[in-house]
Amino acid sequence: MSAQGQSPVGLEAVGSVAVHTFAARHHIQSTTTTAHQSMDGHHVNAMAGDRGGRDSAPLADYEDVPEGHFYDPDAEYEPDPEYAATLAPDAARQRRERIGPTGRPLPYFPIPGPLTDHGPAKIIAMCNQKGGVGKTTSTINLGAALAEYGRRVLLVDFDPQGALSVGLGVNPMELDLTVYNLLMERGMQADEVLLKTAVPNMDLLPSNIDLSAAEVQLVSEVARESTLQRALKPLMADYDYIVIDCQPSLGLLTVNALTAAHKVIVPLECEFFALRGVALLTETIEKVQERLNPELELDGILATMYDSRTVHSREVLARVVEAFDDHVYHTVIGRTVRFPETTVAGEPITTYASNSVGAAAYRQLAREVLARCHAE
C-alpha cells in the first residue's frame, strides 16, 4: 500500500545507495517505518497517499487533503493565511494535527527571543556539489531570516561566480577587494573586505572570479585546507551565525568551507537525480570530520523546489526522508518564481516579498535551525 516498491526504477536505486553509505555508517534505522507510515501501517500524511508513481492524475489526492492538515509550500497567493498561522502558531493545535510535507508531524519551532550579546559564531556551510539546487538562495534567505530574528549574520560568498554577492545587489566585477584577498594576502583585515547589506544585522564577504585563482594558488600553501578557518577566526566574536555559500564542486574551496564550519546544510532539489552524488558528499564530510575538523556535523538536508502537486516531487521527498530520516529538515522550500525574481531585485525574499510563502518558509527554516542549535 505504500509507494515503496512501485516507484520508478531509477529513483529507488539511487535512493538506496544513499541509505547504504549514510545510514549504515550512522546506524540509522531507516527501514522499519517509512516516512509516511504510522506504526500500524496507516498513512498519517494525506499528501503521501497511495500514488505509487502514477503521474497520470497528479492532482487527485491533493484535492482531497482536508484544509489545515498540511503546509502547502507552493501556494502562490499572498498573504497566505494558512501559512501565516504558523508564524504565530497555536502550539497545541500544531501538535495535534499538523503533519508537515515530509510526512512527519511538524513540530512547533518557537520564535527566538532577543539576544543581549553576540557571538561566538556558529559557522554553517551550505554545500552540495550539484549545481542549481538552491545553495545561494538558501544562504541569502536563511541569513536574512536569522538577521530578522535579531541574530548577527555574516554571509561568505565562496563561489567565484559571485552569485551570492549579485543576489544581494553587489556587482562583483566592480569589487577591488574580495574574500580572495582575505584568504591570500597576509595582514589583510576582514573589515577592509566586509560589506554591509541592506538587511540590518547582515554583512557580506563578497567574491568574484578572482577566487578561482585561489583554488590553484592554495595548493602550495601550508595548511591549505584551513585557510578560510584562519581568515574567519577574528570575525567569530562579532557574529552569531556565519553562513558560507559553497560552489558546486568538492574541490579545495569547498574543503576549506567544511574545515571552517561547525555544521553543514545540504540543499537538495526535489527532482529525479537529487540523491545522485549525495553519497560522495557525505563521504567528503566524513573525511573532513576525521582528518581536519572533528567538530563538523551534518545539520540537515533541506528539500528545495518542492511542488506538492506533482507525484514526482512527493516521491523524491519520500525517498530523501527514507534515506536521511531525522536529518531532513521539517521545513521544505516550495518552488516559486518569487526566488528568481529576488535575484534580479538583488535582495532576500524576506524583504522583497515579505508576506510570501517563500519568505515564511525561510523564516520557519531559521527557527528550525535555531531550535536544532539550542537543542545541543
Ligand SMILES: Nc1ncnc2c1ncn2[C@@H]1O[C@H](COP(=O)(O)OP(=O)(O)OP(=O)(O)O)[C@@H](O)[C@H]1O
Ligand atoms: N524554491 C525555489 N523555487 C524556484 N526557483 C528557485 C528556488 N530556489 C532557487 N531557485 C532558482 O533556481 C536557480 C538556482 O538556484 P541557486 O542559485 O540558489 O542554486 P545554487 O545551488 O546556488 O546553484 P550553483 O550550484 O550554480 O551555485 C536560481 O535561478 C534560483 O533563483
Ligand SMILES: [Mg+2]
Ligand atoms: Mg550558488
